[in-house]
Amino acid sequence: MHHLFGEYLQQHGYWVLFLWTFLEGEAGLILAGFLAFQGYLQLPGVIVTALGGAFLGDQFYFYLGRWKGPWLLKMFTLIARKFRKALRLIEKYGTFVAFVSRYTYGFRIILPIILGMTTFPAVRFLFLNLASAFIWAVAFSLAGYFFGKSASLFVDDVSRYEMHLLGILAALIFGMWLFHFVHAWFRRKPARTRLKRMREGRRTTRDEQ
Numbered sequence: 001m002h003h004l005f006g007e008y009l010q011q012h013g014y015w016v017l018f019l020w021t022f023l024e025g026e027a028g029l030i031l032a033g034f035l036a037f038q039g040y041l042q043l044p045g046v047i048v049t050a051l052g053g054a055f056l057g058d059q060f061y062f063y064l065g066r067w068k069g070p071w072l073l074k075m076f077t078l079i080a081r082k083f084r085k086a087l088r089l090i091e092k093y094g095t096f097v098a099f100v101s102r103y104t105y106g107f108r109i110i111l112p113i114i115l116g117m118t119t120f121p122a123v124r125f126l127f128l129n130l131a132s133a134f135i136w137a138v139a140f141s142l143a144g145y146f147f148g149k150s151a152s153l154f155v156d157d158v159s160r161y162e163m164h165l166l167g168i169l170a171a172l173i174f175g176m177w178l179f180h181f182v183h184a185w186f187r188r189k190p191a192r193t194r195l196k197r198m199r200e201g202r203r204t205t206r207d208e209q
Contacts, residue, residue, distance in 0.1 A: 013041050014049045021053030022060075025108055026140040033144020043145055050137035054102060058112045058129045065116025072113065079110055086114040098128040102136055 013035070020028035029050050036043040065072065073080045086107060090097050098120065101111035115125060 010040065014045060017041075017046065017049050018053040021050045021137075022057040025102070026136070026143075029137070029140040030144040030147070033141040033146075034148045035144075036141070037145045037148030043141060047137045047141045050141060051133050054136055055130055055133040058102065058133070059126065061109055061112035062116040062122070062125055062129070065113035066122075067116075069113070069117035079113065082107065082110050083114060086111055087118075090115065090118060090120075095124065095128065098125050099132045102132055 013032070017028060017032050029046070032041060032046045032050070033043070035041050036046045073083060089107075089111070097111060098115055101115070102108050104111060112125075112129075
């Protein structure tokens, strides 16, 4: 089983990681860092692959917004709903938003798209995106790598408990995602309550008429 798993990762691990970081966030990268500790992947290769995927992904989303922004607003209600909030973030923080967009929960893909729809300079975005992607790739690769390193202090043979540790790591990542989801839900609760009251008020007014 371990042999087949190792062969699969050696053949497909890097391009799967590239696609994952192109489309999504840090979960796959943390797992890849742990697999690098286990020797299935090379840590420098993981960092370079993640850097390429994250950088090219945000460049793609930026130019997608620049070329097809109005069409995206019409086709995707999620982008339209977050458009004003994203614009407020851009107006408030300016250049800093371009640097931290990949770290923002719920806005990782949307912010580069909306930045592309503004007059934000493409060259400035390129350099900020490259610096941000580099720091992101190194930080989360090492997070997974040092998770394995820490486990080795408590477990004599890490490879023996490899699947258990992968499960624990996946559970920790899921727990972080769930925390962000619940936190965001509670933050939006007052807005949902106000919206509900407005709808009830309009319904009452129509009934009275």
